[in-house]
Amino acid sequence: MAELTASPVTSRRWRKPPLIRNPWLRWGLLIGALIYLAVAISSVPVDDARIARGLERGGRMISSFLRPDFASRWYDIQIGVLESLTMTVVSTVAGVLLSVPVGLGAARNLVSAPIYLACRSIITISRTFQEVVIAIVFVVMFGFGPLAGVCTLAFATIGFMAKLLAEDIEEIDPAPLEAIRATGAGWLKTVTYAVMPQVSARLVGLSVYRFDINLRESAIVGIVGAGGIGSTLQTTFNRYDYDVAAAILLIIIVLVMTTELVSGHIRRRLQ
Amino acid sequence: MPVTVVNNTKVWQRYDTATRMKIWLGWIIGTAITLLCWQLISNNTRWEFVADASQQLSAFLQRMFPPDWAYAEQLWKPLWDTITIATLGTLLAMSIALPLSFVAARNTTPHPILRYVALLIIVISRSVNSLIWALILVAITGPGVLAGILAIALRSIGFIGKLAYESIEETSYEPIEAITATGANRLQVLDYAYLPQVLPSFAGISIFRWDINIREATVLGLVGAGGIGLNLNASVDLLRWDRVGMIFILIFALVLISETLSARVRKAII
Amino acid sequence: MLRIEKLVKQYPTGDRALRGVDLMVPEGEVVALIGPSGAGKSTLIRCVNRLVEPTSGKIWLRDTEITALSARRLRQVRRRIGMIFQEYALVERLTVMENVLSGRLGYVNFWQSWFRRFPQHDVDQAFALLERVGLSDFVDKRADELSGGQRQRVGIARALIQSPDMLLVDEPTASLDPKTSRQIMRLITELARERGLAVIINIHDVPLAQLFVKRIVGLRAGEIVYDGPPEGLTPERLTDIYGEEDWGAGQAVAGADSAQEMDPEPSPIFAASTSNA
CATH class of the missing domain: 1.10.3720.10 (MetI-like)
Structure with a gap:
């Protein structure tokens, strides 16, 4: 303590150094963000009277959610849920199978430029558009029904899996690749022996994860007529049958939770 | 990776027999479930609509392009x-x-x-x-x-x-x-x-x-x-x-x- | 200064880490606590500021019975007990200055600490301490940019800015190379002398303890089995502390020691001091 008090230190101020050092940029960003927020919030129309009425309806909704009605439209629910599940299975399998060639084609270290660009554009389109938007296109092509939904989810799966697969492949150890190529193996053999062993475990893990996502999405593509439980759900809302809607929602939640538990278990086992 | 001796020759296989059976069984069950699901979907699909999908798509694309810039x-x-x-x-x-x-x-x-x-x-x-x-x-x-x-x-x-x-x-x-x-x-x-x-x-x-x-x-x-x-x-x-x-x-x-x-x-x- | 009476700690798993420890540490004395892993060293010093809740027994700091305090009063007493850790325990994403000033948290209110508006007196002291430990140029560096030895210096400054009456030091050198270890031990003992602090240092490295500390306490399976000067640590005494199995000739001590903490340099000082004894 002696030395601290003996020489009376000339007081040196200290402030926490700001996150962004350039003051112009810092204040500019802050003021810009505040202005954006103010404009954005003021651009949201809020109809007080409508909300007041809605709250009363919300109350009814909550009370009917507490006593869900599984019975009165059980047949529709059953068909919808079964359709959602089958769509999930088929689309995941098809999507994963197709994503392997696309993913290989989108890896810069494996293919020539034209193939690379083609596969990358498939991935970009699939990832940019929300599933429902893609479903609209497939409904136009195939008509209403679960086939459009399957194609939608499979297409979305391709984008999701192929991107991650391609990134994995671009990061693989190049040494085995050269070693296998040096044995005189062709492209396909190189891929089987040098690439797939390095990425296959993660591929399985991702497929299981994507299964979860597909199940969740299969509940909504029905809103544009692409099959599954979604159309039934929308109908119940339009008819104010909130107790039936509650039953459907509960089924969805339980299904999603179950598959998530199972898939989490599988993925842990794989690691 | 078991190596067995058959007719005095060493035979290398990636998995032993029990594991191979399990893998096969897994594939068979998986394929069966997928096919069953596909069957259900196929039953709910009106294939006559699907038949002209390519025409639908080309018509769709033709009407989509050029887009309505205005x-x-x-x-x-x-x-x-x-x-x-x-x-x-x-x-x-x-x-x-x-x-x-x-x-x-x-x-x-x-x-x-x-x-x-x-x-x-x-x-x-x-x-x-x-x-x-x-x-x-x-x-x-x-x-x-x-x-x-x-x-x-x-x-x-x-x-x-x-x-x-x-x-x-x-x-x-x-x-x-x-x-x-x-x-x-x-x-x-x-x-x-x-x-x-x-x-x-x-x-x-x-x-x-x-x-x-x-x-x-x-x-x-x-x-x-x-x-x-x-x-x-x-x-x-x-x-x-x-x-x-x-x-x-x-x-x-x-x-x-x-x-x-x-x-x-x-x-x-x- | 510090008085520990019949301290017992039994973990919920049933492990009895401490089985009735009695210990007095007078003002200005530095005590090294040695013993094998699992002997209860770490539990003992954590009971002093009740980071670990003792099962029974009493602890006094001067005339405050720490074991009887409410949560609020406990926080006030913790301010008077500085603590230094094995892995430095700095908040890596905060700056060096924030890490040092965090030693004052018990003295300022929440809003002052939230806006980092510490009293100028605290800031002055922080600058002085950083100069004392040789880190004046690192004030606004983030803690994760520092080397091990530098981080431990920040840890020391954080403990000292609390204006503590005593220091608890938990394996301060276990993650450092031999040279830095000595520098850090020297710094801690010097600062303790300057300020007349009571200090308990947990340490694996027996030779290092013998070099810097005048009183050594040996702990084995939750009981004190040695309490005396470093010269008194004969091979027989060390056998008492570390147990027969791990213990052969003097050479094996260094071996057992380095196996526990992977110290690359089996210290020659140990051999010297045992041959003296």
Whole structure:
């Protein structure tokens, strides 16, 4: 303590150094963000009277959610849920199978430029558009029904899996690749022996994860007529049958939770 | 990798017989289930509609291009609404998810019972798609941007909350012990020991979710919850494919820009 | 200064980490606590500021009975007990200055600490301490940019800015190279002398303890089995502390020691001091 008090230190101020050092940029960003927020919030129309009425309806909704009605439209629910599940299975399998060639084609270290660009554009389109938007296109092509939904989810799966697969492949150890190529193996053999062993475990893990996502999405593509439980759900809302809607929602939640538990278990086992 | 001797020759096989049987059985069951599911879907498909799919597609593309460029003028406001839905929805979700994740994390929860309540909220929020949340909210607040914001927020709370509470559970214990030892109170320990460890990943998660939300916000209009999806719905109903084409182009640009932006910002944070 | 009476700690798993420990540490005395892993060293010093809740027994700091305090009063007493950790326990994403000032958290209110507006007196002291430990140029560096030895210096400054009456030091050198270890031990003992602090240092490295500390306490399976000067640590005494199995000739001590903490340099000082004894 002696030395601290003996020489009376000339007081040196200290402030926490700001996150962004350039003051112009810092204040500019802050003021810009505040202005954006103010404009954005003021651009949201809020109809007080409508909300007041809605709250009363919300109350009814909550009370009917507490006593869900599984019975009165059980047949529709059953068909919808079964359709959602089958769509999930088929689309995941098809999507994963197709994503392997696309993913290989989108890896810069494996293919020539034209193939690379083609596969990358498939991935970009699939990832940019929300599933429902893609479903609209497939409904136009195939008509209403679960086939459009399957194609939608499979297409979305391709984008999701192929991107991650391609990134994995671009990061693989190049040494085995050269070693296998040096044995005189062709492209396909190189891929089987040098690439797939390095990425296959993660591929399985991702497929299981994507299964979860597909199940969740299969509940909504029905809103544009692409099959599954979604159309039934929308109908119940339009008819104010909130107790039936509650039953459907509960089924969805339980299904999603179950598959998530199972898939989490599988993925842990794989690691 | 067993090696057996058959006729004085060593035979190498990748797996032994029992493992191979199991693998085969797995493949057979998997294939059977997939085929069964496909059967169900095929039964519910009207194949006569599928037969002319390629014609439908080419007709569709022909009517979509050239897109109705003039229509873009009416789309700026819906586009702005879409961004507003995603941004305000994400901000709202962040402000709820941050405290919620501290209640849900094993090491910071004030009480085990509260922890289960928080986990339940997170699970429900995650299991329900934002489009379904939008269906519910449109019934309550009426159609419009507000329903969209709330729908996005309700879906995002679970997403952000889950990843955030996992990262809180991964915080290292030593700094927490050290700050506690100085005589700091609980809030100060939170501020000095937990937040510096958690905030960067929280910000990363939120920006990632904002990027997803931009995409989700483009379709909420299909159930009346505002944004460019409203125009999409109307144009599809009117079979105005040239307008649909215009909307697709704008959505494509918007999502690409937001993805680049979020990747940049996340890289800057980490 | 510090008085520990019949301290017992039983973990919920049933492990009895401490089985009735009695210990007095007078003002200005530095005590090295040695013993094998799992002997209860770490539990013992964490009971002093109740980071670990003792099962029974009493602890006094001067005339305050620490074991009887409410949570609020406990925080006030913790301010008077500085603590230094094995893995430095700095908050890596905060700056050096924030880490040092966090030692003042018990003295400022929440809003002051939230906005980082510490009293100028604290800031002056922080600058002086950083100069004393040789880190004046690192004030606004983030803690994760520092080397191990530098981090431990920040840890020391954080403990000292509390203006403590005593220091608890938990394996301060276990993660450092031999040279830095000595510098850190020297710094801690010097500062303790300057300020007349009572200090308990947990340490694996027996030779290092013998070099810097005048009183050594040996702990084995939750009981004190040695309490005396470093010269008194004969091979027989060390056998008492570390147990027969791990213990052969003097050479094996260094072996057992380095196996526990992976110290690359089996210290020659140990051999010297045992041959003296």
